[in-house]
Amino acid sequence: MDWLDWLLLAARVVVVFFVLLLSVILLVWVERKVVADMQTRKGPMRAGPRGVLVSLADGIKLFFKEGITPALADRPVYLIAPIVSMLPAFLAFAVIPFGTGVTLFGRRVPFQIADLNVGILWVLAMSSMMVYGIVLAGWSSGSNYPLLGSIRSSAQMISYEVGMALALVSVLMYSGHLRMTQIVAAQDRVWNVVPQLPAFVIYLIAGLAETNRPPFDLPEAETELVAGYHTEYSGIKFAMFYLAEYLNTVTVAAIATTLFLGGWRGPHPEHLAWLWPILWFVVKVLAIIYAYIWIRATLPRFRYDRLMAFGWKVLIPFGLVWVLATGAVIVLPDVYGRRPVVIGAAAVLAVVLLLSLLWSALARRRETVEAPS
């Protein structure tokens, strides 16, 4: 690598950083508008045309607001928590290929910051880091509501991370690669969403929980916990949490796009061949985000025990069965050939497993109906 490579890398980092920030500003506006539309309201209208500058105005307001540190706060941790909550979202984006790349100065510039050979694990690692910001914020505030929110969130995020990891595992088993570019390359004929639909659904649900979006926004549950983990935060530090939350949403959507929706793939004309993939990528990410907003506008918040029960008793067993099924589909033909007996037996087994899952879920439903606590 010479200086030009380093320069290009730095340029990509800076561009991605600012595009992400910009996207968050737009996203907040989009969310408010969409939710308003679904509730037949108009939403923000004042700042800019159709209120598009509303979040910018919010940001400026927060920036100039007085930052208050509670007397009981643990100062250093209180200060680093917002930063810690922002970092993983940015870092996770580093491995996502958002386009094919372009040739500049006679060298190939991929539209991706770093193509790690453990890309999918990097994503997992960063999503497991997301919990720290919230946990530390809640603890360091020296107050009860934040602490409760953070304890809830650490349990919630760890639990749903298992489900998310299972979804990722089945994808990586199916595509046989850990590297993001290769996973995208392996989707040249069929997007992973088709053969891996259950994993996609698991990932989307777990992603909601990981980003603490409604209906999984227990850590901040404003009706019960004031504002949860960021109750004691104000000004720019609060803005950072806000930013982190939306950044996480964008990142989760981008990962889902890359792993399941074929990444930047899509039909496009030869003209401006480098631009179309980026557009496809953005469109797909927006579609997922739209679905998230829709869910937010539709579903009420989960009760905490239901949330944990769903994560552990439905999502994780289902994910495990799916990993098993994926493995069987990949491996059995190699071992036993494509004999109808084997396929039949496997199908019967799969049906039995699914039925037993269903049965146990129903049985539990009956129990809770019988004995309300």
Place this chain on the structure above:
Amino acid sequence: MAADWIVFWVCAPISIGSAIAMLLQRNAVHAALFLIVNLFTVAVLYLVLGAPFLFAVQIIVYAGAIMVLFLFVIMLLGVDREERLVERLRGQRTAAILLGLGVVGEVVFAIRAGVGFSTRAPAGFGAANGGGNPQALGRLLFRAYFLPFEVTSILLMVAAVAAMVLARRRERPVASAERRAQEPIEPSEPSEPSEPREEEPVG
């Protein structure tokens, strides 16, 4: 000066510094945070030492799961108040320092005594890492080491069952109310003081 050399000399001092800071920290949460820093720097060292897969695993498992569990327990128990660093048993700290120095000394001796390390395999690490580090590690795990792999699964199952058995509060009959009324609320256990915190919901 190679890049990995620089990375090592940046990470190793931070790592040792944070380990020592963890030991001297009175507040349990701060100590946990320093341990997280330590684990991160060590993960980066794994990357430099040719183990990218372990780098990711280290962050996912240690920093992402184990340390969160630690923080969770520290917060849940509310044991994060300051700990007295005054030693109760006299000389224990001295003994600890001596033992620690002993370990370092032993290793230094071993290293100095065995200067010429036997690097038997002339083939480079690239050959061992054929097809990428995760792939090579996977082949190793599922061929030569598949018995330990399965044994690990038993270990994890035992651990899961065990943790559940230990941390579960004494079970109440979940069934209908009349059965609950007939049974004594606590299984009688004369040798133990009653637990006042029994009524809290399990988190």
Place this chain on the structure above:
Amino acid sequence: MLGQFLSHPPVELGPIGPELVLAGAGVLVLLGGALVRRRQPRALLLASLAGLTGAAVVSVSLWRWRGHATVLGGMVQADRFAVVARLILLGVAALALVLGHHYFERLGEERPEFYPLVLFTTLGMTLITAAADLILVFLALEILSLSLYVLTALSRRLAAVEGSMKYFLLGAFSSAFFLYGVAMAYGATGSTHLSTIARSLAGQTGNQALALAAVALLVIGFGFKVAAVPFHMWTPDVYQGAPTAVTAYMSAATKVAAFAAFLRVLMTSFQPLTWDWTPIVWGLAVATMIVGSVLAIAQTDIKRMLAYSSIAHAGFVLVGVSAATQEGIQSALFYLLAYAATILGAFGVVMLASGRGEEHTSLGSYAGLCRRSPLLAGLMSLFLLSMAGIPPTAGFIAKVNVFRAAVDAGHWGVALVGVLASVVAAFFYIRVMVLMYMQEPLEDVEPDPSIVPRLAVAVPALLTLLFGVFPGLVLGLLERASVLRW
């Protein structure tokens, strides 16, 4: 695609058959305890016993194993040493299950987890006796330790929980040392296979200094598990705090398993360094025998006294280990067999004689036991005599064998210290007998009248007598089992 991963080397599952049976039984019993609505502890007990029996049958069939010496990528050794050690462990587990079933039943507590945990612990123990790779040794060690920490805390008594914490913290501490030792061995020789390490050290291609560091660290790790002296601090508390049935199990089985692995690692991997590690083992043996015997005298609680006595016994086994010969292995194996039977029986009697749970474990409550229950007093005396090493019992033969092995290997001093320590130890064993037979009962403790646990205690008593009178019954088998190759 993943299919390429499947072209693995031929799989010979025979030599881990006992472990497979145990794992299957463990999972079944676990599911049975968790899912079956009307939990039947007796059904769980019978299922577990069936699993143990199956594992024992498979182990016996391995006596005439004709396949490769090591299987599954060199991970598991299929030799007779492992067969014998496994059989001892399985027998101990079966008796302990019967005792434990009775213990929790009498306490009125439902502990369906007890059975699968004992099965998994036994799995770890049997696996460690056959493990031919340090990675597997480490994993099996962790399985057995982790389950034992939980078994210790199973009764939820305060003393049990505190014992469990002490056990856990020190056990995890020691396994870190063990692990450091394994890392050193790997660095010194480039392998974790026991035989490859030995070949590398014998051929002088390995790094001797690192290997020595490895031996030292491994000895620390094993020393904790077998409760050898500078590393014995956890033993009294854990043995006293744990439910007595669990104490019986772990005092007997842990020592057998840990010593089996210890013997295998030292006598195969580090055989080329024999001259370097025997002094360490001597030192441990001497310290362990003396400290164990002397501290036992000061105890006023029967469980603590037996704990110190088990520490002293670890010292006697170490005497056999330090001989570093085939005779040494044989004598150590016989000692372990005799010790397992004796300590299991002794703790069984303690369980039956001390009321519900651990109500009466002070030595004082043993005064006049022969009035209240002549049978229990008689059994206890037999076990105490065996521990003291007095003739018609297995303990006598075991001690004689161990000392002879040491003397034959030229270690006079260790044998002499051993004899002296036995004399000291005999004092407190006989003191308990005097209490039982010659004093009036102080407290009115009704010993447990149940038949089944008494039978479970009578079996080791019979074995103690049998091996004491006709040691030839097993010595021949043990001789053929005490060949460790690399």
Place this chain on the structure above:
Amino acid sequence: MIRLPLVLFFSAVLFSAGVYGVLARRNAVLVLMSIELMLNAVNVNLIAFSQALHDLTGQAFALFVIAVAAAEVGIGLAIVILIYRNRETINIDEVNLLKW
């Protein structure tokens, strides 16, 4: 490539820091964290050897160690919670019902 003795020395320092923590700290959770530090130091060792020997066994072993560490922490914290429920303290000096 970083010289092996340097890495070994580094890991020995980490390990002995862990040893010190186990022996000198009184809070059970911190003792547990110190044990994690020791295991971590061992992993550094294994991976350094793995690189020096051009052999992946060390990395596979480190993977197993991480799994075991996770299991150990799970059980250890469960025991800590259990003891806290009984005694409202996790200071291992105050847990002195049983003698050393």
